[in-house]
Amino acid sequence: MDRRRFLASAGLAGASILAGCGSVENQSTRSPPLVENRPDATYYPTHSEGMEMIGHKQAGDYMVGLTYSYPHRFWTVTGTNAEQVTIRDADSVHLMASVWDPETMTVLPIESGVSITIDADGETVADKQPWPMVSQNMGFHYGDNYQLDGEGVYEITVRVDGMTERRLGGFADRFGDAGEMTTNFEFSRDARDAISYDEYPDQQGSRAALDLMSMEMMPTSQVPAPEDLPGELLGTAKGSDEVYAATWVSEADVLESGQSYLAVSVRTPYNRVPLPMMSLDGTVEIDGESVYDDALSPTVDPAVGYHYGAVVEATGDPSVTVETIGPPQVSRHEGYETAFLDTPTLSF
Known part of the structure; x- marks a missing residue:
């Protein structure tokens, strides 16, 4: 490969x-x-x-x-x-x-x-x-x-x-x-x-990050704030420093009757930069019954940005668990090389 x-x-x-x-x-x-x-x-x-x-x-x-x-x-x-x-x-x-x-x-x-x-x-x-x-x-x-x-x-x-x-x-x-x-x-x-x-001799090593650049010719690579994601925000959780935001979409053009969509957006702290090339599994329960237990697919959407998602053949109020099988397989500049390397399991 x-x-x-x-x-x-x-x-x-x-x-x-x-x-x-x-x-x-x-x-x-x-x-x-x-x-x-x-x-x-x-x-x-x-x-x-x-x-x-x-x-x-x-x-x-x-x-x-x-x-x-x-x-x-x-x-x-x-x-x-x-x-x-x-x-x-x-x-x-x-x-x-x-x-x-x-x-x-x-x-x-x-x-x-x-x-x-x-x-x-x-x-x-x-x-x-x-x-x-x-x-x-x-x-x-x-x-x-x-x-x-x-x-x-x-x-x-x-x-x-x-x-x-x-x-x-x-x-x-x-x-x-x-x-x-x-x-x-x-x-x-x-x-x-x-x-x-x-x-930055006085700031180096502190738990913080440089600001994202802003320029006219190129956009910044940010995903939406959790409260701006479509659907019902199920919550946010911190993994190995990265932040997971899970949302449950009940109405969308991609959905048929009786379907919902689970989107999990994973981003850096401070700057909300998307973390791609992860391997995530998700489980969804509704009223105590398992309705989804499989991988979450890498997906891009104008409203969500890069995320991991799945169409679920059910509706209702979900209980979601996300298991990180593989962390982001992306190279890092200094300040990120020690972060985002664990494989947490999170509940929403």
């Missing part, structure tokens, strides 16, 4: 914005030592760095925004284990791709993934899939460190594969096909090294 896939077995150059990114070749300058005794939860990182917009374009049904910053450290996740990816001397930039619906501005985590190809003078310099990632102030995106062949102009192609997640509401007949966009990128070390950089 591709390393980016869910592991269930375990031209607008010059626009400056902030991202939780990491280092240049001189790692002692741009990568402060990690916080000692980091909590097993979201924490304030040692530093943050800016990023620059390369471009954003339509790619089939999708809109894609491409940005870059310094190469930086991050952590990949397999099962319940996080492993640090260190910066290589040859790394030139950290590329980040965000994918969203241009109509509703909903950021779309896509399990099938994104690929980035970099060409220069007719030759391919790099061709690989970036990791699905979460960072505190950029939210969900796809990113990785890339090696370039020196300064100059590069042609970057971003391909977004068709979604395999269930799509409801206004998304029902969209995002099934792949899309592709191409943009030019002029790389110089001076421009990269001029990107902003801030350290």
Whole structure:
């Protein structure tokens, strides 16, 4: 299975914005030592760095925004284990791709993934899939460190594969096909090294998070507040620092007579960033009788955003249990690498 896939077995150059990114070749300058005794939860990182917009374009049904910053450290996740990816001397930039619906501005985590190809003078310099990632102030995106062949102009192609997640509401007949966009990128070390950089010696390690960035060209990847979810909110619960919000929908176009819909939205604390690529099971009882006991499917919907859901062949007042089989199989920027790794069971 591709390393980016869910592991269930375990031209607008010059626009400056902030991202939780990491280092240049001189790692002692741009990568402060990690916080000692980091909590097993979201924490304030040692530093943050800016990023620059390369471009954003339509790619089939999708809109894609491409940005870059310094190469930086991050952590990949397999099962319940996080492993640090260190910066290589040859790394030139950290590329980040965000994918969203241009109509509703909903950021779309896509399990099938994104690929980035970099060409220069007719030759391919790099061709690989970036990791699905979460960072505190950029939210969900796809990113990785890339090696370039020196300064100059590069042609970057971003391909977004068709979604395999269930799509409801206004998304029902969209995002099934792949899309592709191409943009030019002029790389110089001076421009990269001029990107902003801030350290937080007094706040690092505290139980808090950087604010999500706000920018005109790209949406923020937030799911609705629990009270804004459709249907009847059954409650919220905290897992291994992530927050679960469960709602019970009795009326929707997707439902037939005698059916209800259970939606479980899992998000980060502080910023409500969706946590995709989890494996969740759900059980539903009504009047003491079991009416559902199965997996909850990854789903996107304009009103709920990314969530895990199931159509239940029953109506009434439910009692719901959610069991986390696998935590989010997404890479993390600093401040998230110790969080969201347990497998709690929660009741609503």
